[in-house]
Amino acid sequence: MSLDSPSIALVGAGAMGGALVRGWIEAVRKGGGLTLTVVEPNFDPELERELDAVGAVLNPPDPGPVDVVVLAVKPQTFAAAAEATRKFVGPDTRVLSIMAGVTIDTLCRELNATRVIRSVPNTPARIGRGVTAYVASPACTEEDRALIEQLLEPLGTVEPIAAERLMDVVTAVSGSGPAYVFLLAEVLAAAAEQEGLDKDTAMRLASRTVAGAGALMLETGETASTLRKQVTSPGGTTEAALDVLASADGLGPLLRRAVSAAAQRSRDLGKR
Ligand SMILES: NC(=O)C1=CN([C@@H]2O[C@H](COP(=O)(O)OP(=O)(O)OC[C@H]3O[C@@H](n4cnc5c(N)ncnc54)[C@H](OP(=O)(O)O)[C@@H]3O)[C@@H](O)[C@H]2O)C=CC1
Ligand SMILES: O=C(O)[C@@H]1CCC=N1
Structure with a gap:
């Protein structure tokens, strides 16, 4: 345009x-x-x-x-x-x-x-x-x-x-959101290092994975949920990881707290 x-x-x-x-x-x-x-x-x-x-x-x-x-x-x-x-x-x-x-x-x-x-x-x-x-x-x-x-x-x-x-919630989700995704790449790389990969390979694999997954979602237009299910073989490795991430104290409650803190910060900034 x-x-x-x-x-x-x-x-x-x-x-x-x-x-x-x-x-x-x-x-x-x-x-x-x-x-x-x-x-x-x-x-x-x-x-x-x-x-x-x-x-x-x-x-x-x-x-x-x-x-x-x-x-x-x-x-x-x-x-x-x-x-x-x-x-x-x-x-x-x-x-x-x-x-x-x-x-x-x-x-x-x-x-x-x-x-x-x-x-x-x-x-x-x-x-x-x-x-x-x-x-x-x-x-x-x-x-x-x-x-x-x-x-x-x-x-x-x-x-x-x-x-x-x-x-305020928009700011907490899409405004701040890229930082959550970059942190995901960082902590995924750190976990890979703990499991034995060298630092550079760990970071390359983690960042390409985050970038590729984002591009796949954007370019296919398929939902995050559909794409997640395509990775997850019954009784396979992904399911083992998702059992941890989706547990009662897993990623869901953690992100709810994070988004709530960011939205509250947005409201507080508005009071100045
Ligand atoms: N970064 C992000 O992901 C997002 C940011 N925002 C919002 O965008 C806004 C800008 O953020 P961002 O670009 O990251 O911040 P930056 O610090 O990169 O940009 C702000 C710029 O304003 C300049 N500046 C400071 N004081 C004055 C002044 N009195 N008059 C004119 N310019 C001045 C700063 O110069 P100097 O550095 O020399 O002080 C700096 O270059 C913020 O309000 C933020 O809430 C919204 C959504 C996403
Ligand atoms: O962190 C911040 O306050 C700004 C607004 C959203 C993203 N960056």
Whole structure:
């Protein structure tokens, strides 16, 4: 998808803000344009070069109110960043936040905005394989939603969420989720080492297994449950392992506690 030449002010261009810019660059390559103001102490010079190469306008003088303000600083930094952000917000500006926990009410109040979208991307966005969930304030129009989806689609799939109260669990599942999967690869490798494999082979086998299983799920469209059953021969090795993982104190209760802790943290971040 191309970009309909929006003017954007991006506040914070670290890991996720940088992924957004990379996605917009790819979109502009397909057509349209982009006028981008970046507020970020260490903006990646490679991104500057790529923006220039696709003909995007970077940091125009006196950008004034823009079509979309994107907030991609840490939630703890938002109070400090809000001050410098207000000058980009006018009556027609949409505010798109990717900050964990920060509520639509807070964004409206701090930025004097009404058309606000709160979203949760995840790091596979870096390769266009992420999932971004979002919820829009009541003042947002269908056109606002379409514009925001256009800005999020280069990151991967986009999921509208029915109610803002669900954004904390969304953050705990898809926002933080990649870290749980990477931890799975790490602990699987550590277990393999304990059973006698050398460190490098253990890590290669574990990470290729996690990556291959994820790709299989994505590319076949089959459910996790179906794919799991295909691995599990009756009376075989997988069943022996799954008996441990699915036990009363196994992976299920552990992940429930983990997701609950992350969702609570998201709610707490929203109270700052
Ligand atoms: N990483 C993830 O997996 C996900 C992150 N998020 C949310 O995305 C947001 C960004 O996270 P992430 O990209 O990982 O964080 P990063 O720390 O990588 O990026 C934040 C960037 O903002 C810069 N910054 C700090 N203060 C200001 C300021 N006052 N004005 C402008 N820029 C500033 C930081 O610079 P410096 O480093 O020099 O301080 C940094 O480059 C967070 O709110 C997080 O909750 C949401 C979903 C997933
Ligand atoms: O850990 C965090 O707070 C952010 C939000 C989701 C993923 N990373």
